[in-house]
Amino acid sequence: MTQMNEPLLRVEDLTMMYGDRVGCKDVSFELRPGEVLGIVGESGSGKSTLLRSISAQQEPTKGKVEYQTRIDGVRDVYQMSEAQRRLLMRTDWAFVHQNPRDGLRMNVSAGANIGERLMAIGDRHYGNIRSNANSWLGKVEIASERLDDLPSTFSGGMQQRLQIARNLVTSPRLVFMDEPTGGLDVSVQARLLDLLRGLVHDLNLAVIIVTHDLAVARLLSHRLMVMQQGKVIEHGLTDQVLDDPQHPYTQLLVSSILQN
Amino acid sequence: MEQTVKNPADGAPDYNFAYLDEQTKRMIRRALLKAVAIPGYQVPFAGREMPMPYGWGTGGVQVTAAVIGPNDTLKVIDQGADDTTNAVSIRQFFAKTAQVATTEKTAEASIIQTRHRIPEKELREDQVLVYQVPIPEPLRFLVPRETETRKMHALEEYGLMHVKLYEDISRHGHIATTYAYPVMVDDRYVMDPSPTPKFDNPKMNNMAALQLFGAGREKRIYALPPYTKVKSLDFEDHPFEVQTWEDKCGMCGARDSYLDEVILDDQGNRMFVCSDTDYCAERQEAGHRGPQHHDQPLGSADRGKAAE
Ligand SMILES: Nc1ncnc2c1ncn2[C@@H]1O[C@H](COP(=O)(O)OP(=O)(O)OP(=O)(O)O)[C@@H](O)[C@H]1O
Ligand SMILES: [Mg+2]
Ligand SMILES: [Zn+2]
Numbered sequence: 001m002t003q004m005n006e007p008l009l010r011v012e013d014l015t016m017m018y019g020d021r022v023g024c025k026d027v028s029f030e031l032r033p034g035e036v037l038g039i040v041g042e043s044g045s046g047k048s049t050l051l052r053s054i055s056a057q058q059e060p061t062k063g064k065v066e067y068q069t070r071i072d073g074v075r076d077v078y079q080m081s082e083a084q085r086r087l088l089m090r091t092d093w094a095f096v097h098q099n100p101r102d103g104l105r106m107n108v109s110a111g112a113n114i115g116e117r118l119m120a121i122g123d124r125h126y127g128n129i130r131s132n133a134n135s136w137l138g139k140v141e142i143a144s145e146r147l148d149d150l151p152s153t154f155s156g157g158m159q160q161r162l163q164i165a166r167n168l169v170t171s172p173r174l175v176f177m178d179e180p181t182g183g184l185d186v187s188v189q190a191r192l193l194d195l196l197r198g199l200v201h202d203l204n205l206a207v208i209i210v211t212h213d214l215a216v217a218r219l220l221s222h223r224l225m226v227m228q229q230g231k232v233i234e235h236g237l238t239d240q241v242l243d244d245p246q247h248p249y250t251q252l253l254v255s256s257i258l259q260n
Numbered sequence: 261m262e263q264t265v266k267n268p269a270d271g272a273p274d275y276n277f278a279y280l281d282e283q284t285k286r287m288i289r290r291a292l293l294k295a296v297a298i299p300g301y302q303v304p305f306a307g308r309e310m311p312m313p314y315g316w317g318t319g320g321v322q323v324t325a326a327v328i329g330p331n332d333t334l335k336v337i338d339q340g341a342d343d344t345t346n347a348v349s350i351r352q353f354f355a356k357t358a359q360v361a362t363t364e365k366t367a368e369a370s371i372i373q374t375r376h377r378i379p380e381k382e383l384r385e386d387q388v389l390v391y392q393v394p395i396p397e398p399l400r401f402l403v404p405r406e407t408e409t410r411k412m413h414a415l416e417e418y419g420l421m422h423v424k425l426y427e428d429i430s431r432h433g434h435i436a437t438t439y440a441y442p443v444m445v446d447d448r449y450v451m452d453p454s455p456t457p458k459f460d461n462p463k464m465n466n467m468a469a470l471q472l473f474g475a476g477r478e479k480r481i482y483a484l485p486p487y488t489k490v491k492s493l494d495f496e497d498h499p500f501e502v503q504t505w506e507d508k509c510g511m512c513g514a515r516d517s518y519l520d521e522v523i524l525d526d527q528g529n530r531m532f533v534c535s536d537t538d539y540c541a542e543r544q545e546a547g548h549r550g551p552q553h554h555d556q557p558l559g560s561a562d563r564g565k566a567a568e
Contacts, residue, residue: 082411082415107402108424109427109430111430112426115426117419119419119423119426120419125495126496126497130430148430
């Protein structure tokens with residue numbers, strides 16, 4: 001059993017090099033169940049690189065990622081067999097991409113998009129899969145009459161909500177998000193953030209969310225990591241980091257937001 | 261050891277036995293052995309250009325060429341019929357290049373090459389069924405990338421097959437796939453029996469004959485050794501079902517065979533006849549009669565005329 005105070009995820013000295021270029025360097029932190037970690041920093045600072053390296057999508061040059069699995073206890077995700085890792089990635093983990101097209105199957109219906117993970121883990125009852133998909137459609141505030149429609153007939157905001165439903169249907173404990181509100185206009189963003197905040201709270205999800213947007217970070221995350229040139233230069237409780245930034249770069253980042 | 265066949269017509273260049281050179285045949289046989297050892301697994305092979313276009317069964321022809329011997333008797337069917345252009349030309353090809361006996365009778369054949377159908381008559385251990393396959397990869401429709409589909413087979417990640425069936429049911433209320441209906445082979449590999457009708461899927465299960473599949477364009481071979489478990493994918497609450505017909509065969513009265521609809525005139529009169537012409541003819545010879553039978557056997561060659 002996972003204890004509340006035992007970390008769900010432990011990242012140690014993670015470094016990703018692209019040849020001579022630094023992607024991210026010497027990053028270490030822990031994440032507890034239900035905790036939301038924001039990663040902020042300017043373009044090119046290594047946020048996406050770090051997220052991909054943590055989430056087993058890109059093997060890092062150096063360092064370790066350990067995860068508290070449901071069955072086998074703490075496992076180094078890069079030491080698992082590929083089959084185990086892929087199973088973990090589609091059951092206990094979830095990925096919300098900035099572009100919903102990267103996270104959805106555009107050529108099958110919304111219901112099939114949500115049902116896919118259930119079928120992948122062996123659910124073979126059509127009626128159950130469908131009603132489960134329908135109930136998730138409701139949770140992300142999409143009318144159930146859209147269940148059989150293709151995602152391409154959905155608005156950008158709806159596609160993003162569908163992507164979230166498709167990911168959460170297997171009750172994952174850890175969700176990775178890279179700029180989930182990036183391509184949306186402001187009012188659509190606000191609604192999505194509201195929804196995300198509710199789900200994260202209700203389902204006690206641990207989340208690592210990458211964003212440019214300090215307002216998004218403040219709204220969703222408990223803790224904040226600030227990156228610059230591949231390194232974490234400041235790390236603390238979100239309110240502390242934003243209200244009393246210590247590092248000159250973070251001070252600059254916060255003040256530039258306040259001026260807008 | 262090179263086997264050649266004298267061209268009796270003009271003494272011009274000799275053919276190698278069954279057209280392919282011995283090295284190519286050995287290469288195909290090695291792929292076949294691997295395919296038989298791993299039922300349902302797609303084995304790549306270095307397919308050769310054949311003197312016929314893709315879509316005309318070049319994959320099946322190469323497999324047949326690799327397994328046929330001088331004492332074999334070959335039957336070739338297309339949509340169940342022996343007398344379509346495609347079936348006739350493949351039969352003639354082997355009659356010429358391998359000088360083997362050919363037949364239209366299922367029971368007399370040692371090798372049966374087919375597109376679409378499995379004969380209605382139960383096949384035996386001493387027979388080989390060779391399928392011409394256009395698209396061997398069952399996951400292709402949702403996963404275009406070959407590297408990814410190979411990984412999914414390796415890791416038995418087959419959830420997507422059910423996504424396709426789910427879409428079928430949500431659109432049509434039932435599983436509407438009738439051809440190329442995916443199967444699970446030996447509890448391990450998902451296989452596309454394309455393009456056979458799902459009516460024939462149950463015949464693949466536990467079949468006494470060796471089943472070999474050749475895809476010419478995509479250069480893949482796969483196989484079902486005799487008595488292999490073959491299960492059609494489905495849902496608990498939408499179980500696999502084969503097609504059924506209200507009618508029986510108009511010529512032989514069969515109720516257990518796969519029926520083709522034939523339009524008789526422009527008044528909308530129509531009839532159903534067995535798609536397996538040999539099965540139908542044999543039943544008629546044995547005295548079975550359907551409602552449209554007027555004591556004149558109607559082979560499939562006559563069907564076209566009936567439609568005129
Ligand atoms: N696949 C790659 N190959 C080579 N270099 C890369 C690759 N991906 C990222 N980089 C480099 O690594 C550094 C970090 O890039 P990364 O995409 O992680 O930044 P980011 O913080 O996500 O930026 P953005 O906010 O623009 O998305 C950059 O210098 C970038 O050019
Ligand atoms: Mg990025
Ligand atoms: Zn008949």
